[in-house]
Amino acid sequence: QKEVEQDPGPLSVPEGAIVSLNCTYSNSAFQYFMWYRQYSRKGPELLMYTYSSGNKEDGRFTAQVDKSSKYISLFIRDSQPSDSATYLCAMSNSAGGYQKVTFGTGTKLQVIP
Amino acid sequence: KAGVTQTPRYLIKTRGQQVTLSCSPISGHRSVSWYQQTPGQGLQFLFEYFSETQRNKGNFPGRFSGRQFSNSRSEMNVSTLELGDSALYLCASSLNSVNTEAFFGQGTRLTVV
Numbered sequence: 001q002k003e004v005e006q007d008p009g010p011l012s013v014p015e016g017a018i019v020s021l022n023c024t025y026s027n028s029a030f031q032y033f034m035w036y037r038q039y040s041r042k043g044p045e046l047l048m049y050t051y052s053s054g055n056k057e058d059g060r061f062t063a064q065v066d067k068s069s070k071y072i073s074l075f076i077r078d079s080q081p082s083d084s085a086t087y088l089c090a091m092s093n094s095a096g097g098y099q100k101v102t103f104g105t106g107t108k109l110q111v112i113p
Numbered sequence: 114k115a116g117v118t119q120t121p122r123y124l125i126k127t128r129g130q131q132v133t134l135s136c137s138p139i140s141g142h143r144s145v146s147w148y149q150q151t152p153g154q155g156l157q158f159l160f161e162y163f164s165e166t167q168r169n170k171g172n173f174p175g176r177f178s179g180r181q182f183s184n185s186r187s188e189m190n191v192s193t194l195e196l197g198d199s200a201l202y203l204c205a206s207s208l209n210s211v212n213t214e215a216f217f218g219q220g221t222r223l224t225v226v
Contacts, residue, residue: 043217105155
């Protein structure tokens with residue numbers, strides 16, 4: 001079983017919809033939780049990162065972490081065609097003085113105009 | 114501020130050959146990590162370098178190696194290429210090895226025929 005599980009999708013939604021992307025994990029040592037967006041033929045770009053449980057909002061994006069359930073979510077409000085991309089969750093824990101990052105496999109999102 | 118630069122962008126090699134990929138991190142960043150991305154496995158961690166020292170290594174065979182120079186530029190080498198090595202190889206730089214805010218390059222698309 002993988003340490004981080006993410007539904008690969010694809011997820012197809014109409015423009016303006018609220019999108020919910022999720023990941024579950026098994027390693028309770030994970031401390032930092034991140035979401036990356038990756039457009040086709042590009043490297044991933046960091047969208048948001050949070051430390052421990054709680055919510056963090058940035059514009060149309062909200063990241064949510066529930067450590068008790070080992071579950072993280074990314075919500076996108078008023079989704080736009082430009083949000084069409086693959087979204088990767090990532091988590092890290094301290095290992096020997098540095099952070100070891102584990103990625104989910106990514107969820108492909110398509111926002112239809 | 115220039116981003117992470119990876120060269121070359123595309124490579125086609127035959128089985129048994131070796132290949133060297135290059136990564137120039139963001140100026141001032143001392144940590145460079147390498148990842149292999151494939152459709153089935155997602156992003157898999159190869160190794161991380163900080164101040165010319167390999168600090169962390171993923172579960173890849175010894176055919177995969179890397180190094181970092183005093184100017185923080187990094188190279189990775191794959192010897193005796195196999196068909197299964199075909200992937201997008203991504204480099205990420207961060208300020209230091211405890212900083213989880215990593216910035217990715219566009220990647221090198223390696224095809225082994």
